[in-house]
Amino acid sequence: MSFVYENLMGGKKGLTGFLILAALILVVFPVCLDLFRLNLVGKYLTYAFAAVSLVLLWGYGGTLSLGQGIFFGLGGYAMAMFLKLEASSPENTAIQSTPGIPDFMDWNQLTELPWFWVPFNSLTFTILAILIVPTVFAYVIGAAMFKRRVGGVYFAIITQVVAVILTVLIVGQQGFTGGINGITDLRTLNGWDITSDSAKYIFYFLNCFLLLGVIMLGRFILTSKFGRLLLAMRDKEDRVRFSGYDVSNFKIFIFCIAALMSAIGGAMFTLQVGFMSPSFVGIVPSIEMVIFCAIGGRMSLIGAVYGTLLINFGKTAFSESFPQLWLFLMGGLFIAVVMFFPNGLAGIWQDYGHHLTTRLQRAKKWLLLKFGAQPKTLAEDAS
Template sequence: METSNRFLSRSEIIGFAVLAAVIFIVLPVALDTFRLNLFGKYLTYAFVAVGLVLCWGAGGILSLGQGVFFGLGGYCMAMFLKLEASTPENTAIQSTPGIPDFMDWNQLTALPAWWQPFNSLAFALLAVVAVPVIFAFIIGVAMFTRRVGGVYFAIITQAFAAILTILIIGQQGYTGGVNGITDLRTLLGWDIRTDEAKEILYYVNGVLLFAVLFAAQYVRKSKLGRLLIAMRDQEDRVRFSGYNVANFKIFVFCLGAAFAGIGGAMFTLQVGFMSPTLVGIVPSIEMVIFCAVGGRLSILGAVYGALVVNWAKTTFSESFPELWLLGLGGLFIAVVMAFPNGLAGVYAEHVAPRIAKLFNKSAGDDMPGAAKTPAE
């Protein structure tokens, strides 16, 4: 008999194995390089969705600003890649060679001091996680220590997403403005634009996603995970029991930001650019939709939600370019109304019982010495 505090139950082991087969075997075999790269982009959103399962599903913290952390991680990686592509040889036609092209267009004559550390890949990789976490820590301390939560917290995080978007667009000479940071070519001399590189990055993306999934599973199965659920359901009771609720909320909010930052960095590598359109209110709300459709209580469901919603978004936009937003909204409304626990809820309520019944029946038929009636 399996206990609930095991790191992975039998059904969860099967779930992880199926997801691994889908990501590492089925999709690479079934799709060409272009479509595989699209699904690699979809997987980068799954990092955000997994973080939202911990924040929203387990902790009851609905953040409508996860695009902020996704964008910060993506911009940190893009800054390193852009500096590597902006060598004096590659930018010889500029007025000031050796700086990114958008800085030259905006009449900057030297690389800003805060860009200098991003010449180091090690610093950039550290910043991919550290910058979103620091930003989330500041927001968390400001909000949770004052017991701001629920709808108010969601609106405030949405406001931060809008503010950061405006800031990035307004500081065009330092951030690339509305176009973002584009024309990213190499990673330590390795051309990331080739089909072979995109396939390799897809597999790296999948491996990192599973690392994030295992980290999220560890949190869910730990004492912290149980406290998060208790805080979601009865926050005052947890507080009266002597726990500092604000600290737990800050931690899980920062953890979700770290996951989103990693996803943003992988998006930059997979797609080859980063822009403010991925930071604002609309993408942040879409990320919540990924989590809701997949199931906000399931980390595996969140991954499937990101894949399904983005696949539907691509399909609708290709077939009905003027109606795809209505199709995406209709999909979200239909899932939430018919299946409030998302795809994971559909599986748990309708598919898993049938599979268990089938296995139990097979096991009963195979038992040696099983009593049979004369008719049998």
């Protein structure tokens, strides 16, 4: 129990924050929101996987990645490929020139399924691909950069360039990827209708439990010796290196963990929303994920979730009235947070929350004195 309490929940303070978040997304939102709005919240929470991963990578590891959309997209495309193959059975595609292949392949005059699509007929392979492919890709990028001590702004720019390259590749290879439209018309998962209301509720709760699990994994990493080394590397990398540790391996490891978390979010996005496109892979979504993390607090796993929800709720509400101005507002909000509240929402609570806590404690004492002592006095008088 002590292991769970201290390492997975982060002690009394961490457990309180975790339970409040769990109650909010598992009880309050499902009770108070209709299915359409709840599905929107589920979509927002898929972005929170990437925001939480950036807390580990950027907040504690000191490595800013502007390419988390890469891994979010890889996970999403892997799931979309499986769902698209199931929706492209010979019976469903009988009107095509080549039945049994996705419709966009038929439009681009492909006559057979490409070899790298074939394994995605298996759900087991797809789940493994969601977990392994982004992690391996992150390892290749990380090893190429960190082993040569490339970091800081140079690493951020390189990850941004990789996101651009991947986006261009997806758009350009329309016959294999669906191009700019992405992979759409996803209907069933092993014969189960994923567009039904019951499926949307199930995917929402599955998404929530996976997110809470990712937060617990992050807490475990941060409370371990590796977590303390992450902070040491962020503040005094040379000292850690001179102490005999291989800093590059630690950076590669946390980069791979961050990629894995983002990929899970991408796969859940495909299930929640029902499609995947290159618009969720490139520079803009990657920068938005950084903003989610910064607004919530780049040193707080739970704060990153609140930051994601706040920004996306604001985006939905504001863009309905001023769709062209939303990006300017989000950019201005990011600049304001960096300048005045560098630790985000979590930092504001840490700096000023004790005033509210003190007042609540005083109110509790006053209520106890006023209502708790009175019955005792009456009982004594009666005797």
